[in-house]
Amino acid sequence: QVQLVESGGGSVQAGGSLRLSCAASSFTAAIKCMGWFRQASGQEREGVAALYTAASSTYYAASVWGRFTISKDHAKNTLALQMNSLEPADTAMYYCAASWKSCGSISALRRWSYSDWGQGTQVTVSS
Numbered sequence: 001q002v003q004l005v006e007s008g009g010g011s012v013q014a015g016g017s018l019r020l021s022c023a024a025s026s027f028t029a030a031i032k033c034m035g036w037f038r039q040a041s042g043q044e045r046e047g048v049a050a051l052y053t054a055a056s057s058t059y060y061a062a063s064v065w066g067r068f069t070i071s072k073d074h075a076k077n078t079l080a081l082q083m084n085s086l087e088p089a090d091t092a093m094y095y096c097a098a099s100w101k102s103c104g105s106i107s108a109l110r111r112w113s114y115s116d117w118g119q120g121t122q123v124t125v126s127s
Helices: none
Strands: 004-007 010-013 018-024 033-039 046-052 057-060 068-073 078-083 092-099 121-126
Touching: 004 092, 018 033, 018 092, 018 121, 033 068, 033 078, 046 068, 046 078, 057 068
Parallel strands: 010 121
Antiparallel strands: 004 018, 018 078, 033 046, 033 092, 046 057, 068 078, 092 121
């Protein structure tokens, strides 16, 4: 099991940017897939972006394609989500997640693919 702590959330106007970070208690080769999810009030938790660490493959939800970028900082043991051109529809609690299993285009953005979760960080985008 790995402890995950998100940071970097906040309030921003539409068109602005935020960078989320996820600090893990340990980044071992055993973690195969890491992802960012979000949950808006009254909505289901949805996958936003994911990274298959072994191949550095990335996966994105259509709604964030071209605006969000997921990356891993090996030196700092953090997972980042750079969010640009933010829209009010991006308002949600954002969660970092880790999986000990490989992921691909089908599973990477599915919440049940992940076993370990952080507590979340709130992102609010105003128009």
